[in-house]
Amino acid sequence: MHAADIQDRDGGVIVMATLFGAFPFLLKLYADGGYQGPIFANALKLVVANVNVEIVKRSDAAKGFVLVPRRWVVERTFAWLGRCRRLAKDWECLNGKALAFLRLASIRLMVRKLSNPA
Numbered sequence: 001m002h003a004a005d006i007q008d009r010d011g012g013v014i015v016m017a018t019l020f021g022a023f024p025f026l027l028k029l030y031a032d033g034g035y036q037g038p039i040f041a042n043a044l045k046l047v048v049a050n051v052n053v054e055i056v057k058r059s060d061a062a063k064g065f066v067l068v069p070r071r072w073v074v075e076r077t078f079a080w081l082g083r084c085r086r087l088a089k090d091w092e093c094l095n096g097k098a099l100a101f102l103r104l105a106s107i108r109l110m111v112r113k114l115s116n117p118a
Contacts, residue, residue, distance in 0.1 A: 009040045017047040026051070030070045033057035081105050 003011075012035055020026055029051050031040075036055045044053060056070045081087050084105040092098035 008034055009037070010043075012040060013043040013047055016044060016051075020048040020051060029053045030056050030073070080109055084108070 027050065031053055033055060041053060044051065056068060058066060058068050086101045087105055092101065
């Protein structure tokens with residue numbers, strides 16, 4: 001997470017540096033169309049050299065509802081996290097508390113997936 005006065009493309013590099021520093025085995029990054037362009041790509045290459053960035057964007061010719069590739073992964077994860085009562089609404093005043101409950105919900109999901117592989 002970063003402050004609201006930082007543009008997503010600029011703040012994304014900060015978040016990705018932290019993420020890929022904690023998980024160096026990650027090699028692929030799917031990003032929204034807001035992260036396209038040489039500014040984000042060059043800044044990310046300076047921070048993390050071996051990450052392959054794929055921009056997933058909606059077709060310009062599409063009208064109405066169109067399924068965007070890989071977007072379902074994000075929406076599915078948000079739906080899983082939304083099942084947690086504490087994350088259903090934005091109740092937290094401090095980012096640290098919100099992040100703590102997000103981590104707890106993620107741990108709960110991982111434990112459930114690991115304990116019941118079927």
